[in-house]
Amino acid sequence: MPYSSTNMETNMEAILADASISITELKRNPSAVIEAADGESVAVLVHNKPSAYLVPAATYKRLLDRLEDLELAELVRSRAKERRVKVKLDEL
Numbered sequence: 001m002p003y004s005s006t007n008m009e010t011n012m013e014a015i016l017a018d019a020s021i022s023i024t025e026l027k028r029n030p031s032a033v034i035e036a037a038d039g040e041s042v043a044v045l046v047h048n049k050p051s052a053y054l055v056p057a058a059t060y061k062r063l064l065d066r067l068e069d070l071e072l073a074e075l076v077r078s079r080a081k082e083r084r085v086k087v088k089l090d091e092l
Contacts, residue, residue, distance in 0.1 A: 015050050017043040023051065 020043040026033055033042060034054065042054040055063070 013049050015043045015045075017041040017053060019043070020045050020050070022046075026054075 018040060019037060021033055023044055023046050026044055037054065037056070039056050039058075041056070041059065043050045044052040044054060
């Protein structure tokens, strides 16, 4: 199966995965590519430039969870600058 490992930059555009595959090879047998990736991300190249990344579902979920955490942290930081109002629980 055509599946290459690379850390090179193509035309000054970094490939942000240890493995890459052409879109043509991916179209031939996507299931085999996913299996061969063995839980790692794969750069999909079009004309030797990264066009997309195949990311395992668990990794994608962790990424989304992390982004949500960062967004919530930013919200907390922005609200920490606001004026505080004392409220008694009985008044809520």
